Amino acid sequence: MRYYLILLALLMTVQVSAQLSIGNEGLTIMAGTTFSSEGLTLTPSANLILSNNSIQMSSTPLAGSPNGSINRAYQFGAPITFSGTAGISYLTTELNGHDEASLQLAYSPAANAPYILTSGSTVNTTNHVVSNSFTNRNLFAVTAVGPPDLIPLLSALPSTQYGTTNFTVVVDVFELNSTATSELATVYITKDPLIALSFDASSTFVGGKVVQNGSWTFDGTSNDDFYLVRTTQVIGPKARRSFGLTGTLRPGNTKGSIAITSTIAGLSGGEVKLTNNSDSDKIDYFNK
Structure with a gap:
C-alpha cells in the first residue's frame, strides 16, 4: 500500500523526525503538495514517489565543495530525481557567518560528488527560508551557502x-x-x-x-x-x-x-x- 499526501483546500505539510526512513511500501508526494522533513521542504511539480530511501538532517556541513555552508544539511539515502521547488528552513544561529539575503541552495547529485551552487534562489528573511526550483535534477544532499565573492x-x-x-x-x-x-x-x-x-x-x-x-x-x-x-x-x-x-x-x-x-x-x-x-x-x- 502506498501513502499519499493530497492537496485539499489548503496546502498540507507533513512534519517528520530528523531521520526519516521510507520502506518498500513507498511514499508518494502529489504534485503541488509540500512535504517537510525537519525544515527540508519538497514541492514536486509532478507526483514524486519515494521508496526504500531516507532523509537525514545534520547540523554540520557535509564534506565536499562548497565549504563553509550553513550549519544545516540534508542527505538522502539514495539520490532522487526531482522537479519542483526545494527549500530549507534554517535558524539565524545556523548562518555560519553568511549574509542571509545572499544565500543560495547548493546540492550534490551523488555520494562523494561535489556540490553544485544554484543561482536565483529566493530568500525569505522574515521566515528564514531559502528555496529554488529544479528540473530533473538528481538530489543526494542539499544545503545552503553564501555565493562566492x-x-x-x-x-x-x-x-x-x-x-x-x-x-x-x-x-x-x-x-x-x-x-x-x-x-x-x-x-x-x-x-x-x-x-x-x-x-x-x-x-x-x-x-x-x-x-x-x-x-x-x-x-x-x-x-x-x-x-x-x-x-x-x-x-x-x-x-x-x-x-x-x-x-x-x-x-x-x-x-x-x-x-x-x-x-x-x-x-x-x-x-x-x-x-x-x-x-x-x-x-x-x-x-x-
Missing part, C-alpha cells in the same frame, strides 16, 4: 616610466566568502592607445609574482575598450587565481599618468556582490 587586485610595474618602456600587469583574483566559484569568471582590463598588452598562456611568473596563466584565456580584439581575460577553472574557498600580462608603453613626446583598471564582470563565478569588483593602479610616464 570575488575581488581583483591589480599591480602594474614599474609605476614610473620614462620613454618607451616594457612593463607588467598582474591581477590576483581572490575569493572572500568561503565558497568556490561555479561558473565562468571574466575580468575586464582597460585599454589605452599608448599601451599594448599581450598574454602568454605558458607563463607562470610575471612581474615578480606567481601566476596561473594556463588557467585563463585572453581576448584582445573583440572589445574596443577592454581586454577580456576569462577562466572556467574553479577558484576555491578563500583561494587566489592570478594572471599576468606584459606590455609596452609608448608615450612619444607626452607625459602624464594612466590608470589601468581591472573589473570582474557581474555574476562572474556565481557571485552576486558587485561593490568590490574593481581595482586599478596608476602609471606615471614622462617623455625621455
Whole structure:
C-alpha cells in the first residue's frame, strides 16, 4: 500500500523526525503538495514517489565543495530525481557567518560528488527560508551557502616610466566568502592607445609574482575598450587565481599618468556582490 499526501483546500505539510526512513511500501508526494522533513521542504511539480530511501538532517556541513555552508544539511539515502521547488528552513544561529539575503541552495547529485551552487534562489528573511526550483535534477544532499565573492587586485610595474618602456600587469583574483566559484569568471582590463598588452598562456611568473596563466584565456580584439581575460577553472574557498600580462608603453613626446583598471564582470563565478569588483593602479610616464 502506498501513502499519499493530497492537496485539499489548503496546502498540507507533513512534519517528520530528523531521520526519516521510507520502506518498500513507498511514499508518494502529489504534485503541488509540500512535504517537510525537519525544515527540508519538497514541492514536486509532478507526483514524486519515494521508496526504500531516507532523509537525514545534520547540523554540520557535509564534506565536499562548497565549504563553509550553513550549519544545516540534508542527505538522502539514495539520490532522487526531482522537479519542483526545494527549500530549507534554517535558524539565524545556523548562518555560519553568511549574509542571509545572499544565500543560495547548493546540492550534490551523488555520494562523494561535489556540490553544485544554484543561482536565483529566493530568500525569505522574515521566515528564514531559502528555496529554488529544479528540473530533473538528481538530489543526494542539499544545503545552503553564501555565493562566492570575488575581488581583483591589480599591480602594474614599474609605476614610473620614462620613454618607451616594457612593463607588467598582474591581477590576483581572490575569493572572500568561503565558497568556490561555479561558473565562468571574466575580468575586464582597460585599454589605452599608448599601451599594448599581450598574454602568454605558458607563463607562470610575471612581474615578480606567481601566476596561473594556463588557467585563463585572453581576448584582445573583440572589445574596443577592454581586454577580456576569462577562466572556467574553479577558484576555491578563500583561494587566489592570478594572471599576468606584459606590455609596452609608448608615450612619444607626452607625459602624464594612466590608470589601468581591472573589473570582474557581474555574476562572474556565481557571485552576486558587485561593490568590490574593481581595482586599478596608476602609471606615471614622462617623455625621455
